[in-house]
Amino acid sequence: MTPVTIGPATLHLGDAYTLRPALGFHDADVLDPPYLIRATGGGRYRKRRPMMDQIVAEQLHTGFDMAIVNPLLCGAAIVFAHNDQLAQLLSLAQGQFHRHALCVWQKTNPQPIANKHYRPDVEFYVHAWNRGYHPAGDLAELLRVSRITSPRGPARFGHPTTKPDALMTKILANVRGQSVCDPFMGTGSTGVAAIRAGKRFTGIEHNPAHFETAVARITAAVAELERADAA
Numbered sequence: 482m483t484p485v486t487i488g489p490a491t492l493h494l495g496d497a498y499t500l501r502p503a504l505g506f507h508d509a510d511v512l513d514p515p516y517l518i519r520a521t522g523g524g525r526y527r528k529r530r531p532m533m534d535q536i537v538a539e540q541l542h543t544g545f546d547m548a549i550v551n552p553l554l555c556g557a558a559i560v561f562a563h564n565d566q567l568a569q570l571l572s573l574a575q576g577q578f579h580r581h582a583l584c585v586w587q588k589t590n591p592q593p594i595a596n597k598h599y600r601p602d603v604e605f606y607v608h609a610w611n612r613g614y615h616p617a618g619d620l621a622e623l624l625r626v627s628r629i630t631s632p633r634g635p636a637r638f639g640h641p642t643t644k645p646d647a648l649m650t651k652i653l654a655n656v657r658g659q660s661v662c663d664p665f666m667g668t669g670s671t672g673v674a675a676i677r678a679g680k681r682f683t684g685i686e687h688n689p690a691h692f693e694t695a696v697a698r699i700t701a702a703v704a705e706l707e708r709a710d711a712a
């Protein structure tokens with residue numbers, strides 16, 4: 482499948498595990514992969530969560546294979562993971578990268594559900610880097626905790642787990658270098674933030690509907706940047 486090129490962005494419709502190794506070195510890989518989630522239970526509230534039905538229908542609750550995080554293909558990796566894959570992810574960061582930090586997205590609007598666990602009021606990501614690719618940004622940007630509202634309604638772009646623009650903008654401010662790859666692009670939130678940060682972006686997504694959303698969002702981000710440059 483021929484990739485779609487939009488200014489400094491190249492978007493691939495296909496399988497991340499097949500395509501990512503062929504796309505070569507990027508300064509940073511930013512991964513928001515399918516989380517390993519127990520999609521059962523939830524009691525009465527579960528019935529009012531059609532989002533969870535979409536997560537199951539799109540197999541977004543099955544976790545991911547961490548072999549896709551390859552320190553030979555990226556200077557740094559920023560990887561989201563749900564609770565049950567976090568220990569494995571930290572072990573990978575410890576074993577394969579020079580240094581790493583555990584960072585937290587604290588949601589200001591967590592779902593009113595606990596499901597025999599804690600409420601989903603935080604999501605974790607690990608920023609792991611090799612020498613020369615340590616976190617970028619000024620002191621105000623080098624904080625590990627971000628308090629940001631989770632997208633609801635149209636801000637989800639038809640995807641059940643869209644990351645908020647404000648979070649991805651913060652994360653991209655901590656990325657050193659010029660080239661960013663997101664192998665689980667979804668609706669293109671990483672790409673939008675990368676383009677706004679003036680970086681080159683490579684994205685992969687296997688769901689055609691989400692891919693088309695990413696194409697539209699990144700096209701708009703590139704046009705916005707071109708208008709700003711022309712002004």
Ligand SMILES: C[S@@+](CC[C@H](N)C(=O)[O-])C[C@H]1O[C@@H](n2cnc3c(N)ncnc32)[C@H](O)[C@@H]1O
Pocket residue numbers: 495496497498513514515516539541640642643644645664665666667668669670671685686687688691
């Ligand atoms: C957690 S979502 C990413 C959401 C994204 N950060 C956003 O804000 O829209 C993970 C995405 O990876 C995609 N995906 C899952 N397995 C994949 C694979 N093997 N190859 C490519 N894409 C995959 C899913 O379709 C889903 O859109």
